[in-house]
Amino acid sequence: MKRTSFARWPCSIARTMDLFGDQWSPLVLRESFYGIRRFDDFQRELGIPRNTLADRLKRLVDEGLLEKRAYQDEPVRYDYLLTEMGRDFFDVLVVMSRWGDRWLSGPEGPPVRMHHLDCGHDTHAEVVCAACGEPLDPARIRMRTGPGYPEGLKDRPDVRRRFDDLTG
Numbered sequence: 001m002k003r004t005s006f007a008r009w010p011c012s013i014a015r016t017m018d019l020f021g022d023q024w025s026p027l028v029l030r031e032s033f034y035g036i037r038r039f040d041d042f043q044r045e046l047g048i049p050r051n052t053l054a055d056r057l058k059r060l061v062d063e064g065l066l067e068k069r070a071y072q073d074e075p076v077r078y079d080y081l082l083t084e085m086g087r088d089f090f091d092v093l094v095v096m097s098r099w100g101d102r103w104l105s106g107p108e109g110p111p112v113r114m115h116h117l118d119c120g121h122d123t124h125a126e127v128v129c130a131a132c133g134e135p136l137d138p139a140r141i142r143m144r145t146g147p148g149y150p151e152g153l154k155d156r157p158d159v160r161r162r163f164d165d166l167t168g
Helices: 012-020 024-033 039-046 050-062 090-103 157-162
Strands: 066-072 077-082 114-116 121-123
Touching: 012 024, 024 039, 024 050, 024 077, 024 090, 039 050, 039 077, 050 066, 050 077
Parallel strands: none
Antiparallel strands: 066 077, 114 121
């Protein structure tokens, strides 16, 4: 069955899911943040089938989240390094971890803790307003169309119902 593409939807969540669209890609990136760089190390740490890993690494390179850099000539072997775009995915991973720690951990607690080296404390992700620093509460948020929302869709009744203010 052919997978529906969300790459052109006017929604950053849909576009992000289209980019990843599987359980392995975020885990490959997680391993990159743990310092894993080489194919065999990714394969060993994740237990992922080699052909699946090759596909995911290719896609992450093609989409700009990882950079492929040769570290050996004969045979040619590569390191897979996080790009700026890939490093920016860290925020997504720590928010997913926070949610999983709260809702999916057993009575023994979270399986992994984040330790902030700058202050010396264990920590977790918090989603706050970039302008005022207050925690974001869905009851206190209203979505509006942004400058990238397709002009031809703004007047549709379903879009008008979804967004109170169409001025963006």
